[in-house]
Amino acid sequence: MAMADLYPQIFKRKSIRNYDLTPLEDGVLENIIEEINNLEPLYADIKVDFKIISQNDVNPRMMKKAPHYIAVFSENKEGYKTNVGFMLQQMDIFFSANGLGSCWQGIPKTKKNVLESSNLEFVILMAFGKANIPLHRTSTLEFKRKPLPQITDIRNKGSVGALLEAARLAPSATNSQPWFFKGNNHVIHAYVVKPNIFRAIMLKKYIMIDMGIVIYHLKLASEHFGKTSQIIFDETADENSPHGYEYVASLKIE
Ligand SMILES: Cc1cc2nc3c(=O)[nH]c(=O)nc-3n(C[C@H](O)[C@H](O)[C@H](O)COP(=O)(O)O)c2cc1C
Known part of the structure; x- marks a missing residue:
């Protein structure tokens, strides 16, 4: 996966809410895990935990499902939500640069087994996968x-x-x-x-x-x-x- 200048993605990215539910290939998921492991924190002293979970681990509520999600857990400490936003937006931009769709998901919730899999506080999900609709905006007027x-x-x-x-x-x-x-x-x-x-x-x-x-x-x-x-x-x-x-x-x- 490309590691070019990610700045142009700011002008193209959009939230994707319609996915091909076929799971991504193992090699692609491995690259995503590697990217997650290299995310830059805003506040390095706050413990965080990022897990890739499947559609079966999520209750989408009124949202359409995605094939995969990143579930973010964090220590509850001053600045922790800002730190999570800073880190997970790196993934949103990364997905956009690598031909995959993503969407921050505040409404859907994880199932109990996922919540119990970390001793940190559950913060938020990000859906990701192959988009069933055009991945990018073609003009900033669309924002x-x-x-x-x-x-x-x-x-x-x-x-x-x-x-x-x-x-x-x-x-x-x-x-x-x-x-x-x-x-x-x-x-x-x-x-x-x-x-x-x-x-x-x-x-x-x-x-x-x-x-x-x-x-x-x-x-x-x-x-x-x-x-x-x-x-x-x-x-x-x-x-x-x-x-x-x-x-x-x-x-x-x-
Ligand atoms: C913290 C956060 C939570 C969000 N939760 C949801 C959600 O639960 N469902 C959804 O469809 N979009 C959700 N979004 C996506 C926003 O609605 C979207 O980013 C915003 O409308 C701007 O559109 P764009 O991302 O396409 O530029 C969330 C975004 C953020 C940053």
Whole structure:
């Protein structure tokens, strides 16, 4: 499987919800396991466990089945959902680059045997397999996303503009796009919306995963443009959160 620049996938990927249910060949699954073993964490001190499980181990609820799923388990520690989002989005992009479909799955649940197979907390599933529909978008106009001015107040965009566009296109649960970005060409501060009481129950479960996903898109884009990037905690950014948002982390770009 190819290990090229993954950045172009940001502009093509989409959630696949219709699969050929034939299991993938063993060699393909082995490559996927190898990729999982090499995922980069956002927070290396949080224990995680990724398992490939079959369609028989999942109760799809109202969703169509997929031939395979990745089940993610994690230690429940500060930042754990953001870490899972950051890591599993690497797989979403990897699948897209290697001709396979995938979809984050918050609604389907694993069966009890899977839950009992790890001593860490179950976090989320990702479906994957051969797509029964076209795998890629052909234009960014096909993405239903907020326009940039709604997700950032960085106006003098310079080289940071392309990074923000990569963030804008990131997937999120129910497509809520709960993010906001402040900063400049050297640092991007990421904030998450404080959901109002009506949306809180549903959104709260996933918005920190969404933040990990979007931070991965920022990082992938910055690496594509030959920059080194580092995820940091910036106290000043924390103190200057926009109204209705909470600070998550910053991407320092050099
Ligand atoms: C954390 C998370 C959970 C999701 N759960 C589901 C789900 O249960 N069912 C589903 O069909 N899509 C699910 N999605 C996919 C989103 O609906 C999708 O990413 C979003 O609408 C944007 O569309 P796109 O991925 O095609 O660009 C989930 C996405 C995320 C990030």
